[in-house]
Amino acid sequence: MTKTKRSDAITKGPSRAAARAMLRATGMTDEDFDKPMVAVINTYSSVTPCNMHLRDLAPSVLKGVREAGGWPVEFGALVVSDGITMGHEGMRASLMSREVIADSIELAVRGHALDAAVIMVGCDKTIPAAAMALARLDVPGVVFYGGTIAAGCPASGAKAGQDISIQDAFEAVGAHGRGAIDDAELGAIERAACPGAGSCGGQFTANTMAMALAFLGLAPMGAGDPPAEHPDKAAEAERCGRLAAERAFAEGGRSFVTETSLRNAALSVVASGGSTNAVLHLAAIAAEAGTPFSIDAFDALSRETPVIANLKPGGRYLAQDLHAAGGCRRFGRVLMEGGFLEDAPTVSGKSLFEELKGAEESADRDVIRPLENPVKKTGGLRVLYGDVAPEGAVLKTAGYADAAFEGPARIFESEEDCFAAVQRGEIVAGDVCVIRYEGPAGGPGMREMLAVTAALAGQGLAGKVALITDGRFSGASHGFVIGHVAPEAARGGPIGLLQEGDIIRIDAEGRRIDADIDWDARRAAHTPRPLRRMGGYFDKFAALVGSASQGATTIIREGK
Numbered sequence: 001m002t003k004t005k006r007s008d009a010i011t012k013g014p015s016r017a018a019a020r021a022m023l024r025a026t027g028m029t030d031e032d033f034d035k036p037m038v039a040v041i042n043t044y045s046s047v048t049p050c051n052m053h054l055r056d057l058a059p060s061v062l063k064g065v066r067e068a069g070g071w072p073v074e075f076g077a078l079v080v081s082d083g084i085t086m087g088h089e090g091m092r093a094s095l096m097s098r099e100v101i102a103d104s105i106e107l108a109v110r111g112h113a114l115d116a117a118v119i120m121v122g123c124d125k126t127i128p129a130a131a132m133a134l135a136r137l138d139v140p141g142v143v144f145y146g147g148t149i150a151a152g153c154p155a156s157g158a159k160a161g162q163d164i165s166i167q168d169a170f171e172a173v174g175a176h177g178r179g180a181i182d183d184a185e186l187g188a189i190e191r192a193a194c195p196g197a198g199s200c201g202g203q204f205t206a207n208t209m210a211m212a213l214a215f216l217g218l219a220p221m222g223a224g225d226p227p228a229e230h231p232d233k234a235a236e237a238e239r240c241g242r243l244a245a246e247r248a249f250a251e252g253g254r255s256f257v258t259e260t261s262l263r264n265a266a267l268s269v270v271a272s273g274g275s276t277n278a279v280l281h282l283a284a285i286a287a288e289a290g291t292p293f294s295i296d297a298f299d300a301l302s303r304e305t306p307v308i309a310n311l312k313p314g315g316r317y318l319a320q321d322l323h324a325a326g327g328c329r330r331f332g333r334v335l336m337e338g339g340f341l342e343d344a345p346t347v348s349g350k351s352l353f354e355e356l357k358g359a360e361e362s363a364d365r366d367v368i369r370p371l372e373n374p375v376k377k378t379g380g381l382r383v384l385y386g387d388v389a390p391e392g393a394v395l396k397t398a399g400y401a402d403a404a405f406e407g408p409a410r411i412f413e414s415e416e417d418c419f420a421a422v423q424r425g426e427i428v429a430g431d432v433c434v435i436r437y438e439g440p441a442g443g444p445g446m447r448e449m450l451a452v453t454a455a456l457a458g459q460g461l462a463g464k465v466a467l468i469t470d471g472r473f474s475g476a477s478h479g480f481v482i483g484h485v486a487p488e489a490a491r492g493g494p495i496g497l498l499q500e501g502d503i504i505r506i507d508a509e510g511r512r513i514d515a516d517i518d519w520d521a522r523r524a525a526h527t528p529r530p531l532r533r534m535g536g537y538f539d540k541f542a543a544l545v546g547s548a549s550q551g552a553t554t555i556i557r558e559g560k
Ligand SMILES: CC(C)(O)[C@@H](O)C(=O)O
Pocket: 082, 083, 086, 124, 166, 200, 204, 205, 206, 275, 277, 448, 473, 474, 475, 476
């Protein structure tokens, strides 16, 4: 007696003869119609190292599905590379792609009534999109992360012989713009930064989100850890395929997205000095699941949790070093033993604590620090409110001790304008750069400001200049940076009312960002700008997208 399953809707009964006829052409036979049909959704693309190896790993996933008695069905989903789109118009497409990827997964699975899914991910947005889709669809599923890139090693120049990442390439642009390094040095870094396949190598957004999904329970603990070109990667891909097929009759993705698992995921972000984008993405995943979650969780956790992973950009090492030091499991075990995590189910079938107890011993005490010798005593993410950000904003101080900053506003209506001013040397220590009309709807697309933060870093101004934006930051951004300011300028947010020279006060401890101005008078004199029309999907996204404080999703809410 075979179990009933969702895919019976396309494979069972006389009325499905035409559907079966088509499926037979794909290789299915009578006995296969009794197998759970598992979507293998691959965000492969040859455009970026983050995803370019996923095509080679797909056969291992398919093998795993078949071994566990499932019938794999392959789909492609797109990726928009953050690293390649950074600093130009194309970066607007990055956050938009998160919605499109989640929508594509939904339509592939829902459209064909599939029983389970494995989603193969690499670059930043593919990871939260996979979790959002599993939460939305509530089908059983597993997220498989393609892994980090290896360290680069320049052959010549000041960084010769050192481990570098894409962060060094972005910051070299800033240094080159100021004349601190020459063309040859920039070229040496450019040629070495990306030695092969894999996602950007620090605790930037991809590695942060891959870790967060393991703590959320939607990615099997440890499967994402081996670097992209590591010999263990194919076995992990196969494990994920097997798990998805085995889980075809188990609970759906939504059941893993609980208040407890979201807190565990946020804690992993804070304790690893992870990307501010995680604030946006975990809020979006929670919204898709309908699970209550406030971005304030990041602030509370950040105040009580030490940073124990010594990873770039706040620390010293790369994700390949984390893997060598015992990976997410050993990192998590330290946190578990310190009483920071709560136990929760995971897709492997083992609970989070069972997984973490299996961590291997390691002689390392520097990549993953013991609790008594942390990289920082507390985390570097703060959620601020105040006059300038009534719905919230996210501050990243990782690596910079300042709890307060006060200075004159330098107003820019786009990222490009600010970048040009930085490169011309017009921004000085003490300034508060305000980059607005870069929010989810106003950009549209809420671009990452890595070009600007890297240019500031390249000029030795990281931490000496504050940067406020309704856009967002890259995981490689560092300095005294505040993003996700909500409401955004294009939706009437106060950030749009600031003027050149206004004194901005940022109080990380008091969780406020204020300006001493007559807000009523400013608003009365303000002419709201119409939304920028850019055509195509950009306009659809601008019309639908919600506040960054709720994840900047395109979920249709009551009254929207
Ligand atoms: C290009 C990067 C480093 O991947 C960035 O987009 C991030 O968010 O970390």
